Amino acid sequence: MEIKALKGLLKETVLQLEKEVPYASAFAGSVTGRSIRVGTYEKSVQFQEPSKGVTLTAFTGSTFLEQSTNILTEESIRKSAAALLDACRKEGITFQSDLTPDPGEKIEQDSQGPMEIDPYSIPLEELVSRAQEKSGSLKTKSDKIVNMMVVYSHEHLNELYVNRNKTLFQKLNRWMTINYATLQDAGKNMPVYSGDSKLGGYELAEPDPAEFERTLQDGLRLLHASRITPGTYDCIFSPELSGMFAHEAFGHGTETDMYLKERAKGAHYLDKKVAAKAVQMFDNPAYEGIAGSFFFDHEGKLSESTQIIKDGILVSGLTDLNSAMRLKMKRTPNGRRESYSHKAYARMTNTYFQAGHDTLEEMIKDIKHGFLVDHPTNGMEDPKGWGIQLEAMYAREIKDGKLTDNYFTPIIVTGYVPDLLNSITMIGDTLKISGLGMCGKGWKEWVKVTDGGPYLRLKARLA
Amino acid sequence: MKKMIISLLEAHKEIGSWNLTVNREERDELYLIFDTVEQKRRIEEVLYHIEILVHKEKEKEGKRFTGSSSFQALPGESESALQRKIDDAVTAASLALNPFYDYDEFVPAKEKAEICDPLIRSDRARAMDEMKEKIFDIMKANPDVRLASSEIFLTCIRQERFNSKGLSHTSDKSEALLETVFLTGEGEDEVESVLTREERFIKNIDLEKVMQKYIGFARDNLTAKLPKTGKYDVIFTEEALDNFFDFYISQLNASMKYNKMSVFSPGETIADEFSGDRLTLSFNPHIPGGYRSMDYDHYGTLARKTEVIENGIVKGFSADRKYATYLNMPCTGSPGNTEVRTGSRSFKDLETEGTYVLSRFSTFTPNALTGAFSGEIRNGYVVKNGKRVPVKGGSVTGMMKEAMSRVFFSSEEVLRRSYKGPEYIKVLNVDIAGE
Numbered sequence A: 001m002e003i004k005a006l007k008g009l010l011k012e013t014v015l016q017l018e019k020e021v022p023y024a025s026a027f028a029g030s031v032t033g034r035s036i037r038v039g040t041y042e043k044s045v046q047f048q049e050p051s052k053g054v055t056l057t058a059f060t061g062s063t064f065l066e067q068s069t070n071i072l073t074e075e076s077i078r079k080s081a082a083a084l085l086d087a088c089r090k091e092g093i094t095f096q097s098d099l100t101p102d103p104g105e106k107i108e109q110d111s112q113g114p115m116e117i118d119p120y121s122i123p124l125e126e127l128v129s130r131a132q133e134k135s136g137s138l139k140t141k142s143d144k145i146v147n148m149m150v151v152y153s154h155e156h157l158n159e160l161y162v163n164r165n166k167t168l169f170q171k172l173n174r175w176m177t178i179n180y181a182t183l184q185d186a187g188k189n190m191p192v193y194s195g196d197s198k199l200g201g202y203e204l205a206e207p208d209p210a211e212f213e214r215t216l217q218d219g220l221r222l223l224h225a226s227r228i229t230p231g232t233y234d235c236i237f238s239p240e241l242s243g244m245f246a247h248e249a250f251g252h253g254t255e256t257d258m259y260l261k262e263r264a265k266g267a268h269y270l271d272k273k274v275a276a277k278a279v280q281m282f283d284n285p286a287y288e289g290i291a292g293s294f295f296f297d298h299e300g301k302l303s304e305s306t307q308i309i310k311d312g313i314l315v316s317g318l319t320d321l322n323s324a325m326r327l328k329m330k331r332t333p334n335g336r337r338e339s340y341s342h343k344a345y346a347r348m349t350n351t352y353f354q355a356g357h358d359t360l361e362e363m364i365k366d367i368k369h370g371f372l373v374d375h376p377t378n379g380m381e382d383p384k385g386w387g388i389q390l391e392a393m394y395a396r397e398i399k400d401g402k403l404t405d406n407y408f409t410p411i412i413v414t415g416y417v418p419d420l421l422n423s424i425t426m427i428g429d430t431l432k433i434s435g436l437g438m439c440g441k442g443w444k445e446w447v448k449v450t451d452g453g454p455y456l457r458l459k460a461r462l463a
Numbered sequence B: 001m002k003k004m005i006i007s008l009l010e011a012h013k014e015i016g017s018w019n020l021t022v023n024r025e026e027r028d029e030l031y032l033i034f035d036t037v038e039q040k041r042r043i044e045e046v047l048y049h050i051e052i053l054v055h056k057e058k059e060k061e062g063k064r065f066t067g068s069s070s071f072q073a074l075p076g077e078s079e080s081a082l083q084r085k086i087d088d089a090v091t092a093a094s095l096a097l098n099p100f101y102d103y104d105e106f107v108p109a110k111e112k113a114e115i116c117d118p119l120i121r122s123d124r125a126r127a128m129d130e131m132k133e134k135i136f137d138i139m140k141a142n143p144d145v146r147l148a149s150s151e152i153f154l155t156c157i158r159q160e161r162f163n164s165k166g167l168s169h170t171s172d173k174s175e176a177l178l179e180t181v182f183l184t185g186e187g188e189d190e191v192e193s194v195l196t197r198e199e200r201f202i203k204n205i206d207l208e209k210v211m212q213k214y215i216g217f218a219r220d221n222l223t224a225k226l227p228k229t230g231k232y233d234v235i236f237t238e239e240a241l242d243n244f245f246d247f248y249i250s251q252l253n254a255s256m257k258y259n260k261m262s263v264f265s266p267g268e269t270i271a272d273e274f275s276g277d278r279l280t281l282s283f284n285p286h287i288p289g290g291y292r293s294m295d296y297d298h299y300g301t302l303a304r305k306t307e308v309i310e311n312g313i314v315k316g317f318s319a320d321r322k323y324a325t326y327l328n329m330p331c332t333g334s335p336g337n338t339e340v341r342t343g344s345r346s347f348k349d350l351e352t353e354g355t356y357v358l359s360r361f362s363t364f365t366p367n368a369l370t371g372a373f374s375g376e377i378r379n380g381y382v383v384k385n386g387k388r389v390p391v392k393g394g395s396v397t398g399m400m401k402e403a404m405s406r407v408f409f410s411s412e413e414v415l416r417r418s419y420k421g422p423e424y425i426k427v428l429n430v431d432i433a434g435e
Helices: A004-017 A074-091 A124-139 A209-222 A239-254 A265-269 A321-327 A360-365 A417-422 B002-011 B079-095 B118-122 B124-140 B207-223 B246-251 B254-258 B321-327
Strands: A023-038 A043-047 A051-059 A064-069 A107-112 A145-163 A166-185 A188-199 A231-237 A281-283 A306-310 A350-353 A369-380 A387-399 A402-408 A411-416 A432-434 A438-441 A444-448 A450-453 A456-462 B017-033 B036-058 B063-073 B097-099 B145-163 B168-184 B191-199 B230-236 B281-284 B306-310 B337-340 B356-361 B372-384 B387-391 B395-399 B407-409 B413-416 B419-422 B425-433
Touching (some): A004 A023, A004 A051, A004 A074, A004 A145, A023 A124, A043 A124, A043 B097, A124 A145, A124 B079, A188 A209, A209 A369, A209 A387, A231 A239, A239 A265, A239 A281, A239 A306, A239 A417, A239 A450, A387 B372, A411 B372, A411 B395, A417 A456, B002 B079, B002 B145, B017 B124, B036 B079, B063 B079, B097 B321, B118 B124, B118 B145, B145 B207, B168 B207, B191 B207, B207 B372, B207 B387, B254 B321, B356 B395
Parallel strands (some): A043 B063, A064 B036, B230 B356, B337 B419
Antiparallel strands (some): A023 A051, A281 A306, A369 A387, A387 A402, A411 A456, B036 B063, B063 B097, B145 B168, B168 B191, B281 B306, B356 B372, B372 B387, B395 B425
16 A cells, blocks of 8 residues: 555544544655666666555553554554554553643645656666766776766655644655765775765756865875874864764754753753854754755654754754653654654754855964864764764865865864864855765664754864 | 565566565564653564576677666565566666676575574563563662663564575574663763663673673763873773774675775785784674574575684685675675684783773774774773773774784673674774873
């Protein structure tokens, strides 16, 4: 059964469950897609592992219980509902609780994300041959490239959310292109990549070609670059690194399920100064065309922008249904699941620092000795301790107000989040959002996110 | 449905070989916030994973080629929908031709991998309750530390595998996942320690021992200081062990060799010089409870133990059937659990004055291509005047090839997920960045 066709059955099931429990809802989702990978020595065409199933949710008055299945027959869904009700009865049901999930306003909505050219309308042969030509032509750009892989990938999500007031359906299409090169010289490897992912279709197949050229030139310089002398320096973070900084620093730290568990220091800092006055930070799933955008979250909250930091003050958390209800906080569109078979948590979407007014040249010109840090590769949050780890491909030395050709690799940025945020003195004038990221809750529960920012000038500990 | 899939695969004239895996998964999840149940979930899934190989001969080149493609079928799919998926996979495979290879001929397994916890198989509700109660009991004995949250996932998967070379094999495997967060201290100075373990058997988590250890980490964090910047001898243990050898595991995989991404060849040393113990590393698919224990790999190859590094010298590559054929090297099957030979020194001998002992990092995954490693320190201590002084924050950085030239492995051994080897790994002269 197709996801959209489950509307009536799921509505009926939810209403049936609510005859015995204070609140019930249903989420159904499917993902399909293809991935074409052409490297110098191997190629493959794979069909994305389809995820298709339904989760029924019931609230007993104190506890949420869920039952998930990927057998989408009427009989199987009714059986799941019966098993869920049975589990609720065993757990104990109360209508006397002061905890009541908000079902929201009455609304029925069908939405579809942008897509100009449906990738399924392009013959597979054309996709493979385009990737093959591109892999071949990019490989000729340097004799140090030992393997040049081009990846085209597209996925199509159908999601349905139903509760007593809402029937919401969304169709989202994502395209991703990655150019991944392995450089090698004198027994040393250096991997470099560029690319992008956005909501849309085949029209997005060719992201800015200059980006790969820039990445490749950086990679070639890094093949024989040395390690940096550990220390605290005047730094400029590239927009990509600023994005990862936003995500790790105050994205995870404002997911309010962490407040509920008393695992986020941010809970003590709501309405308090956490960053330099010029810093503005947002999480916005309504950002048009961006890979982490959607029309409603997996708990039925319609998309809108949330300002997290306003003029350096922490002003809002990112909530899911459970934490908003228990903490009596405003619901924001951040209740997200990895798939129908995973729990919903408070999660980020598109998280970014807003642009300021400074140019890169202005930011560099009075730095006596410092570094431009670029190409983030990994990051990790620490909402309780406000420690941070950002890994980047390189730091380029700045001396007497000028960028030098001295590169250091790899780089790890560590520090105390408020120290870093309060040390921001200049903010670049252009916001750039990177779409290739995925985000885990700790080390699991992966969801699509993006992050971004402008160039940021600040003090940071590099190693 | 599996009979229908097999008959459609067998009837397709363009399919050279095929492989069908049926996973029936049942998972129970329990989420606690402090001592209250936040949520309980039950998941039941059936998934059919199919891979097909298409063999083509190009007359002009006089060579044979193989294309592969895989897809999943969901329960209840009609015969016509399955036929469409198979046709699409054949088209996809025909467009992605690589050098010829095929699955292995079926050889019966003499023994079965021990990868299913009997209690998870028979009574997950009881297993879950027992774990929950044990957690609560341990917390009662540690009143200065609070349990912020716990997630327990217990999974049982029955896996049936069939292929066109005669493989017909059923196995059960289990997964026990625990994530528990401990808090201690007060107000803004409160600190946490996060315990995450995932094992095939509940007993391998060793709840009592591991919880006491992480409760201790939480207490240490109350007084922990930033380490001092400099070069120090560092003992890596606990979570750092999970991915410690990833660089060598990746580099000594034949797929990396074929794609020119490996910088090693058989007979070469894994480091430029040696002033400590020499690494001996094997892949062992027969360790009871090992996360990568198996009877057969993806290509239908009977799983077996393979040594890839012996006394610091590359002995060979781990090569599955596909890459063994491409590179004309012996087929070892896909890598099993990582097994590292222990050393002769005890932890007590290694824990000398000035040494940092680091247990937890925000992440610690050496780069598979460069061997660079780095990690923000979440828990550890430095031995100062014979005492253990807790540290956290700052980072440790280095390169694996350099680290392996001055390393000592403990005589104590540990099994964690898919790693069996020294419980403590001491690397001399490592960069630490702190205050």
